[in-house]
Amino acid sequence: MTFLKILWKFSRPHTIIGTSLSVLALYFISLASTGNGVTTINLEQMLAVWFACICGNIYIVGLNQLYDIEIDRINKPDLPLASGEFTLQQGQLVVTITGVLALLIAGLSGVWLLATVAVSLLIGSAYSLPPIRLKQFPFFAAFCILTVRGIVVNIGLFLHYGDKLNSSEALNPYVWTLTLFILLFTVAIAIFKDVPDLEGDKQYNINTFTLVIGKPAVFNLSRGVISVCYLGTIAAGLFWLTSLNLSFFVTSHLVLLGLLWWRSRDVDLEDKSAIAKFYQFIWQLFFVEYLLFPIACFV
Template sequence: MSAPAPSAVLELLKPITWFAPMWAFGCGLVSSGAPLAERWPLVVAGVLLAGPLVCATSQAANDWFDRHVDAINEPNRPIPSGRIPGRWGLWIALIWTALSAALGAALGPAVFAAAVVGLALAWAYSAPPLRLKRNGWWGNAAVGLCYEGLPWFTGAAVVSAVAPDMRVVTLALLYSAGAHGIMTLNDFKAIEGDRALGVRSLPVQLGPERAARLACWVMALAQVGVIAALIWWGASLHAAIVGALLLAQIALMARFLTDPRGKAAWYNATGTTLYVLGMLAAAFALAGGAGT
């Protein structure tokens, strides 16, 4: 059996999805407050770990175990279309898992631990017997942690060689919780296929309207928690910036809720952008010594 073309492998690994964990990793770097100029090899290695390795592993594993769902929802994806033949999709996921673990180990114990947790959640999300994605409550929580919390933790750890303090962990967990709502937005495009194959995403379980309202509440309340933490730590200016971004999101949410299925992708591109800008503002608060 011939090997797949590099272009098909790259499509399987979905580079567009790497942005979220790489951004969160960058926020972790900023929040550490550490000078980065002399640590650029670690920064580059960490970016590779967060995006092209761990995140790409999760995409390859998901496409392999979702190949029957994709045959309905996205038949042109590399595996159902036959451009990645046989069991190549599984082998790519396994190879990327090994590469991710090896690089994580090279970057220190804290980074290795975060990488192992991320990889375990990536496989648990897609693979039997757990297959967390069968239930939107569990699956979205796993992805939110992998895409936001763990990369943030990793970014702070990779340049300090120790586990980050509780301020970093608090913000990472809050933004991971909010990312549960972002993951719900991603599920709107696959309602028919998920329903047909028994994948109980939140839009399937709750219906599009209720799922959309839940996603908005989850994203907003997580940011309210961030604002409260920043105020408590004395970073009022940064709290105001996050608050202003949240108000702009609420205005966009009102439009999204008028047509959740039709506007889910639109809100994902607009409201989520404001959400991640707030992440960076919060990271700069920690870099400036908030709460110390």
């Protein structure tokens, strides 16, 4: 049980939750768009997608920790490798096993899932591994995160589900809207995630947007990007998405937009704990979006 607790911490739980919700949301949106119900067969297919994506998720975040041990001892000292709860060899073993399992399960499940997982792992490797190590460059670091979370996962999984559900429908307006929302929202996550890590990044020459333009500018930019996400999604619901529950869709997004501004009004940018809590709040908003879309399609 101790090992499992450490593994859970190593897997970066907020990313696991986000990946799980994206798998579920796209599954239910695919069912709604094709008129299919939940069956034993497509439920097993969804579980295979989930397991492959979770393994890929652990590979990517674990690989990043393997090459950031010294930085994490300053920025995130409670992570297993930085704290010594995992040895380097244990971390390497977990990353290797999960990477192999992700590709193996995806390959056995279908070509679209294999392409989705393989591209995600490739980008995740380029993000962390030297000599490329794209995380050193603010633009490319953000590009890696938004490409995987915003484009590859959403479009790849929808195409996989469509293939398995024998759907002839191309990407529909709901998937495009969700993809655009997540794409922009991930920009906010990508630029804000380094605000709590200023000290370690500066010491080890990891150039981030926070170091370039400062914490207040990054904070306001992230909040502005998320606000645009909500306003754009509300507009899409009013003028483009014709067969969902409009009142629920618009009201829920207005509530979340108001909650964002209420929660951000008194964040102390000099308090690392306050910044970290607000970053987790941003992830919670991200989670909720993957719940709202399928609910609005089914209600």
